[in-house]
Amino acid sequence: MEKIKIALVEDSKLLLARLAEGFSLYDSFKVVGKYSNGKSIINSLEKSNHENMPDIILMDIEMPKKNGIEATLEIKEKYPDIDIMMLTVFEDDVKIFASIQAGASGYMLKDEPFESILNAVHELYNGGAPISQSIARKVLSLIKSNLDEDKNNSSIHPELVLSERELELLNGLVNGGSYTTIANDLFLSPHTVKTHIKNIYKKLHVHTRAAAVRAWLGKL
């Protein structure tokens, strides 16, 4: 029986090594490529022959050079037969939805046990669309609400849109400001700043400043 050929795209060397190690323990898989960003796998695919062309790509969403969503878009356009499963640490509505639109077939959280990822890859290879249990509900409701109201413009769920004011606050966060400094910049009470930031966190589905900055700077 043919081995399932896997390519890994993941900027964390640690996780990349762990995944490669994990798959190497199973006879049914063969890791045909390891990459740390979207650019490098795209370059590599262009030089690949049938022998080392992956069946399935495990793709990190957040990466330098070219992020997972951009890479997925490009790869699915040129190699529609490759199935792509996104790996992420975030349960970010926008990214989940963008990944699906970009052509990803699966969506797993990085902190799932390796066995779950393994199962997901099998499922994917057999035509399934594996999704981490914890985000399945979210995706369903996203798709549903997106079908329901096609009258809106941006294909992004309205609840996720940050208001103008919130963007200004977020900018303050990105600039590394504290409640107090942001408050001074915007002529607001620190309490207000805090309220806005709490709301931003809810919309971006993060719980810390660092994650908010990351979510924002790494956005589409």
Added chain:
Amino acid sequence: MEKIKIALVEDSKLLLARLAEGFSLYDSFKVVGKYSNGKSIINSLEKSNHENMPDIILMDIEMPKKNGIEATLEIKEKYPDIDIMMLTVFEDDVKIFASIQAGASGYMLKDEPFESILNAVHELYNGGAPISQSIARKVLSLIKSNLDEDKNNSSIHPELVLSERELELLNGLVNGGSYTTIANDLFLSPHTVKTHIKNIYKKLHVHTRAAAVRAWLGKL
């Protein structure tokens, strides 16, 4: 007497508006352009005639699309007569130095009073190289140490280079992890994680996770 023509490049709408307003109060200045990222001013310059070609550009370092350092590099290559003054919230050695290398003539912190910025622009117009008082020392020592030891490779001060391990830790920060979660990921004690993060902060000259993420994701 000819007015000094200013272009502003700044992604914060608030600050952009404030700067424009500030300069409009003075007869000796004329704001000939306002932009929110490096890409847009470069596009605009290509379409500019002598009339609306700026003498001086105030350029934010950290911006979407094309950051201030990249933009400065491009602009100085095509329009060497335009003087560029960087605006930033960070006293970041690497960026200060990169800005100078890219061709910036001045380097001011955003939280300087507007009068200081005004004076700096005048000074720049008269051939000076204005630098915020608070970072002057830093720049001097940087240039000095860089002239002293030209034997090193990267044109970046060695003290600023993060070790491999520190990069892994930084990755944890960028992923929004806490001391504990990063510690679990890397099989370390939370104490160790903290020590590493303290060292990273020193090297990057930041004091918070958000600023570290920003400094890293927004790096050259």
Added chain:
DNA sequence: TTCAAATTGCCCCAACTGGGGTATTGATAT
């Protein structure tokens, strides 16, 4: 005009963070 959303502001409190130390180990270079 009337209702919903956005913006502003405040309280409490547990938890986490950042800065200051110090110390041990192993590797590398002199």
Added chain:
DNA sequence: ATATCAATACCCCAGTTGGGGCAATTTGAA
């Protein structure tokens, strides 16, 4: 051999952050 440095780990403590509420006011849309 030995000095230096990276990596590991711990202590203390002030200050900040994040999450849970609640409520007044302004704005915009129906």
